[in-house]
Every structure is written in C-alpha cells, then in structure tokens.
Amino acid sequence: MNINGNNTESFTIENKNLKNIPIENPLHKDAFAFDDEVKIQLIRQKFEEILHIIGLDLKDDSIKETPHRIAKMYINEVFSGLNPKNRPEITLFKNTYEYNSPLLELNIPFTSFCEHHFVPIVGLANIAYIPNEYVIGLSKLHRLTNYYAKRPQVQERLTKQIHQDLKNLLKTENVGVVLKATHGCISCRGVEDSGSSTISSAISGKIKDDVVTNSKLFGL
Numbered sequence: 009m010n011i012n013g014n015n016t017e018s019f020t021i022e023n024k025n026l027k028n029i030p031i032e033n034p035l036h037k038d039a040f041a042f043d044d045e046v047k048i049q050l051i052r053q054k055f056e057e058i059l060h061i062i063g064l065d066l067k068d069d070s071i072k073e074t075p076h077r078i079a080k081m082y083i084n085e086v087f088s089g090l091n092p093k094n095r096p097e098i099t100l101f102k103n104t105y106e107y108n109s110p111l112l113e114l115n116i117p118f119t120s121f122c123e124h125h126f127v128p129i130v131g132l133a134n135i136a137y138i139p140n141e142y143v144i145g146l147s148k149l150h151r152l153t154n155y156y157a158k159r160p161q162v163q164e165r166l167t168k169q170i171h172q173d174l175k176n177l178l179k180t181e182n183v184g185v186v187l188k189a190t191h192g193c194i195s196c197r198g199v200e201d202s203g204s205s206t207i208s209s210a211i212s213g214k215i216k217d218d219v220v221t222n223s224k225l226f227g228l
C-alpha cells in the first residue's frame with residue numbers, strides 16, 4: 009500500500025511520546041552529559057585496558073584500532089537508540105481513505121544487544137495495527153523497531169517499548185507486536201544451544217481476538 013497516496017496533510021511527532029513510556033531503559037541522570045565524541049574517547053581508553061587485561065598486544069596491527077572501532081560502534085551504531093536525539097522522525101498521515109482493517113508489516117529485521125552479556129540478539133519483528141484517525145509510513149515501523157533495538161535490551165522490554173510507542177503515536181489500542189529472536193548469550197555461552205529462538209509479544213485492543221491476524225503475527 010502506498011501510504012503517500014492521496015494524503016496532503018502530514019504530522020511530525022516529537023520525542024514527547026517517550027515520556028509516556030514507563031518501560032524505559034534504566035539510565036542514570038547524567039547519561040548524556042558528554043558529547044558523543046567525548047564518550048567515544050572514554051570508551052576507547054577503557055577498552056584498551058580491557059584488551060590489555062585479557063592479554064592482547066595492542067601494538068599488533070590487527071588489534072590496535074579495535075578499542076576505537078568498538079567505541080564508535082557503541083555510540084554511533086549498536087547503542088545509538090539510548091539517546092533520544094536519535095529517535096527517528098515519525099510522520100503520520102490522515103487516514104483519509106478510512107482504512108480500518110488490520111495492517112501488517114512482517115519480517116522487520118533487527119539486531120539488539122542483550123543487556124546482561126552484551127552479545128547480539130538477532131531477530132525479526134511482526135507488527136499489526138488497525139488505524140484510527142492516522143496511518144504511519146511503513147518504513148517508520150522499521151525505523152522505530154530499530155531505534156529501540158539499538159540499545160542494551162531484554163527482549164520483553166524491547167517488545168513493550170515498540171508496542172507502547174505505536175499505541176501512543178497512532179492513538180489506538182489496536183496494536184500487536186511479536187518478536188522472534190536468537191540470543192547470543194544462549195548460543196555462544198552458557199548452555200550453548202544454537203538453533204533455539206525466543207518469541208515475545210505485546211498485543212492489545214481488537215488485535216487480541218483477531219485469530220487471523222494473530223496467526224500471521226506469530227507465523228515468524
């Protein structure tokens with residue numbers, strides 16, 4: 009479906025949405041006191057120490073830039089979703105065509121990081137909603153999923169954050185979010201069970217009793 013079709017009106021939603029979410033990641037009050045560049049330098053120094061303690065020779069050509077690479081990756085990529093300034097701009101459109109069936113966006117890929125072990129959680133998100141007054145650009149469902157994924161996370165919280173934010177944005181209870189993911193902390197340490205996956209869901213409103221939509225959502 010082309011969301012841009014006949015709509016001339018659009019609305020930009022700001023960060024205020026986050027304030028309504030009681031399921032935020034635990035951050036200390038000075039979380040963003042330093043600029044990103046300062047954070048990268050500080051993390052680089054700490055990682056040099058960690059690699060040295062592990063026993064690696066930081067003069068080695070292949071390794072010497074690793075602390076800087078990790079620092080940049082943390083701040084600019086894999087944990088960039090912690091900083092509200094990186095929240096994607098979400099544009100909504102008036103539902104002028106009065107579309108009122110479930111709309112599903114399936115197999116949205118995401119990579120997050122387990123906050124207990126700092127190893128990847130790799131998965132797919134399925135999202136459904138029934139529009140009220142507004143519809144959302146489909147790519148924004150991808151961007152919003154990845155904004156919340158780019159944090160140290162537990163899958164349950166990630167699921168609820170996406171669900172809650174969409175309910176707030178779209179001003180409807182009719183939202184379903186299902187995530188299926190594999191956790192590095194299961195596959196590469198501990199029980200070392202590769203091939204298992206974890207499914208989490210947050211489903212509300214009319215989507216809850218919609219058997220067809222639920223079967224699609226859980227058909228990951």
Ligand SMILES: [Zn+2]
Binds near residue numbers: 123124126194
């Ligand atoms: Zn873990």
